[in-house]
Amino acid sequence: MASVLTQSYPNFEYRVIDGGSTDGTAQILQDYSAKLAFWCSEPDSGQYDAINKGFQHSTGDIMAWINSDDMYVSWAFQVANEIFSTLPEVEWLTTLCPIVWSTTGAATYCAQRGGYTRQGFFRGENIPHNRWYALGAIQQESVFWRRSLWEKAGAYLDTAYPLAADFELWARFFQYADLYTVSVPLGGFRFHGNQRSVTQAEQYIAEAYQVIEAYGGRPMGKIQGIVTKLAKDYLLLPYAVRRQATKWGLKATHKHCAYNPATQRWWISDL
Numbered sequence: 001m002a003s004v005l006t007q008s009y010p011n012f013e014y015r016v017i018d019g020g021s022t023d024g025t026a027q028i029l030q031d032y033s034a035k036l037a038f039w040c041s042e043p044d045s046g047q048y049d050a051i052n053k054g055f056q057h058s059t060g061d062i063m064a065w066i067n068s069d070d071m072y073v074s075w076a077f078q079v080a081n082e083i084f085s086t087l088p089e090v091e092w093l094t095t096l097c098p099i100v101w102s103t104t105g106a107a108t109y110c111a112q113r114g115g116y117t118r119q120g121f122f123r124g125e126n127i128p129h130n131r132w133y134a135l136g137a138i139q140q141e142s143v144f145w146r147r148s149l150w151e152k153a154g155a156y157l158d159t160a161y162p163l164a165a166d167f168e169l170w171a172r173f174f175q176y177a178d179l180y181t182v183s184v185p186l187g188g189f190r191f192h193g194n195q196r197s198v199t200q201a202e203q204y205i206a207e208a209y210q211v212i213e214a215y216g217g218r219p220m221g222k223i224q225g226i227v228t229k230l231a232k233d234y235l236l237l238p239y240a241v242r243r244q245a246t247k248w249g250l251k252a253t254h255k256h257c258a259y260n261p262a263t264q265r266w267w268i269s270d271l
Helices: 025-031 047-056 076-086 147-152 165-174 201-214 222-231 239-247
Strands: 015-018 038-041 092-095 099-101 107-110 144-146 179-182 187-190 255-260 265-270
Touching: 015 025, 015 047, 025 038, 076 092, 076 144, 076 179, 076 265, 144 147, 165 179, 165 201
Parallel strands: 015 038, 092 179, 099 187, 179 255
Antiparallel strands: 092 144, 099 107, 255 265
16 A cells, blocks of 8 residues: 555545455555545455456546555656656556565566567467466556546456456457557566465466457467567567568567657657
8 A cells, every 4th residue: 555655646546445354454444544535345256346346436547456465666656647648549558677576575576578469468478377488477566557448448357257357358458459568667566475376376377368268369389489489589580580470470569668868758669
């Protein structure tokens, strides 16, 4: 909660949904109630039911959610607001540098992603498995989007996927818009070993494959995986390899938001 309430961009609506915890959460929410647009602590039908409840009466033009064990960086809202305010082409946004926090909240790792494309997503390159060609999941803690995209995509998280409803939401978003990136961290996943995404990782992966199949995607084979991974270093590849990547629909470039210090403005480039 502190990582939200101490954001450098002050104008936001913060809604907290708790599933009836008995660990003192309700008292903490009561203590912070003056800073919250809404809060409740009551039984629900699971994580994504709670998130749907939180979004149901929200009014902001830029949307996101953060789970109780994760955190934003202090500049996340300011960066997201500047980009969405000045670049109308951007409908959803994430980082190329997702952070992992320790149990105590210390930053222990900052990944370097090669970007995200619609074609690659439906080929399975963003499923968080350990296959060597996997390029990395889209970190939910670092994703922001416009309300207009949320509404075009149905305005809900699909609770039929108990673990991978975020992945299914990305699949719907990709039906309407490219995912843009920035080169600064926006948020991070706190690893303490007892969260569902760790203890039930195999179920999450199975659900993610179900999502890809439901949307007509097809996980890549070994050779395609090799080319895809190498294609992230696009300029280092021979022309024939780049052409093969394009033939398979595996684009090495993605939509990116860069900042120009001279003009003090964000602009769009292809990386």
